[in-house]
Amino acid sequence: MPELPEVEVTRLGLLPAVTGRRVVQLSFSGKDLRFPLDRALLKRFIRGGLIRTVDRRGKYLLFRMRGGAVMVLHLGMSGKLTLAPPDMAPADHDHLRLLLDSGMELRLNDARRFGSVTVWPPAAAGEEEDRFSEKMGVEPFDTAFSPGYLHHRAATRHLPVKNFLMDGRIVAGIGNIYANEILFGAAVHPLCPASSLSMDDWRRIVAAARHILAEAIASGGSTISDFLGTSGNPGYFQLRFAVYDRKDAECRRCGAAIVRIVCGGRATFFCSCCQPLPPGLSSSLPG
DNA sequence: CAATATACCTGGATGC
């Protein structure tokens, strides 16, 4: 379930195993992901190349090669990266495998194939990355993710604040789970029109987002050392969600029952006591 | 420009 924390935990777990390693061989399942895999570019610029480091932008992982090429990987809904010994038979849905000079093989497993892998050739990587980054929202841990920025961007947006937070062009990396959790942490009802929030609301949202995402990363971090080698589970299951997937359970703060609604077509959870709708909205919205 | 709908694909859970 890769949102920003899961992608970051994956990156942190991967880093010691791939930095400075050379990609000595590529293997393909034969199936494409969300977009066709560009095998020609992968063979030309990734095979034989040396992985300098791995960065993250939103939910994307950027494998930066010596020489300037970048392999841009997105895990989609079901994608997982694991390291396996090459003599272990590939699992179902292992669509791309990179054999490293360490002897280990990096495997992208993605049952639903909503993930993607693209390559920026060295000569175009700078320009490609500019274009890529410009259309993407700010990073939650960047100072640009501020109450003023959100208030400004939301001024003309009347959609529910939850959908606004999940818009990757506004802020990168927040998906359905963490949008729910952040709004609970900020005591903001998910259906509030984005344009209706006060600066103080945005202040609480910024603080809650940073706090919850950092906690999630730290919680995944506790099992970083073995999640790649064994189950593939990055450890986020240990998170104690406050509202997500807790319909009818007791709110940890006030004891009221957590409510589930559908908002923007996605399951949405909140505490009707801790996250009240502003007066005047309750009559116009479904309960 | 903003909002909504839809498409992509598979597997697990649930219901009959």
Add this chain to the structure above:
DNA sequence: TGCATCCAGGTATATT
């Protein structure tokens, strides 16, 4: 047991 149905992390694109 089998089969149909619904639901799930995300995002690019098309349509109102």
